[in-house]
Amino acid sequence: MAEVYIGINKANPREVVKWDTSTLVNGHWILIGGSGSGKTHRIRDVTRQLQSQKFRIVIFDPHGDILTDPDYTSSVEFSETSPYGINPLTINPSPVYGGVRKRINSLVRIINKYSERLSSREEAVLSYALRQLYALHGFNYYDPQTWKPDSKKMPALDDLHRFIYGKLQDFVFGHMHEVSELFGRLYEDISD
Ligand SMILES: Nc1ncnc2c1ncn2[C@@H]1O[C@H](COP(=O)(O)OP(=O)(O)O)[C@@H](O)[C@H]1O
Ligand SMILES: [Mg+2]
Known part of the structure; x- marks a missing residue:
């Protein structure tokens, strides 16, 4: 009051x-x-x-x-x-109002509203990548028990960036990690 x-x-x-x-x-x-x-x-x-x-x-x-x-x-x-x-990936832990799916949907909505509209394919890829990233951090899409932060680290946009970049490298080099590593070193050499 x-x-x-x-x-x-x-x-x-x-x-x-x-x-x-x-x-x-x-x-x-x-x-x-x-x-x-x-x-x-x-x-x-x-x-x-x-x-x-x-x-x-x-x-x-x-x-x-x-x-x-x-x-x-x-x-x-x-x-x-x-x-x-303010981390836009922070999940609301409430089993009723919160969760992984709601956060992903609201993030996609925010991007569509305040930035260039994503195509439906881009939306699907982003949502899927986010779902995997949350899972890696211990937040399960389907299990509200996992939505509490506890001692887990909430992913942030930097993590999403790294995650998608890693996926892209895997995609280009077909999981050939040696090639991917060489590529990384070459990239460092070039940027030095
Ligand atoms: N109710 C008030 N009584 C006396 N001085 C006021 C009052 N409201 C504003 N002022 C004075 O007027 C000036 C401008 O006010 P301010 O709050 O900074 O305006 P704004 O934020 O709307 O631009 C300040 O110097 C403030 O101290
Ligand atoms: Mg003012």
């Missing part, structure tokens, strides 16, 4: 406006306004009020201008040079 003071109603100054989750059907916010209209100021104010209510606050701040109290916040930087990121 959260309660945040917002201000007073301009039309009726005696009416206090609050954000009170105990009386709301939906607690979502959207703040819209021109530059300098006070959006960041409002976010800082709301987070300050929530701090005294012992909430965990997570801020994604692309401008870096929402200064927060380090007593309440931990901070990581998301950038191309930072080791942190």
Whole structure:
């Protein structure tokens, strides 16, 4: 339960406006306004009020201008040079809402929505490769017992890249590992 003071109603100054989750059907916010209209100021104010209510606050701040109290916040930087990121291959362990199949489907949907649309063959190949990659990491497509991370390592996009590249090499060199190794060394020599 959260309660945040917002201000007073301009039309009726005696009416206090609050954000009170105990009386709301939906607690979502959207703040819209021109530059300098006070959006960041409002976010800082709301987070300050929530701090005294012992909430965990997570801020994604692309401008870096929402200064927060380090007593309440931990901070990581998301950038191309930072080791942190959001892994799009992370499986939801719930047997009802989660699983390997749902993650694969949602990833394919995301690619299709925000990038060039995959052909149905590409979709099938990507889904199959992902299913195998998850299996290698111990996450079984059919077995919800295996969807909990435990001590297993969730695959990431780098793993998928390596996995598909390995498959491609096997495909080209027909599992001839010596040739594949030679190819790898040759490639290293060329790139030196
Ligand atoms: N309610 C307010 N009371 C006093 N100063 C405010 C208020 N809202 C915004 N400001 C001031 O106005 C300036 C711009 O606000 P800011 O929150 O950075 O705008 P935005 O994020 O919408 O661009 C800041 O200097 C801020 O301190
Ligand atoms: Mg701002």
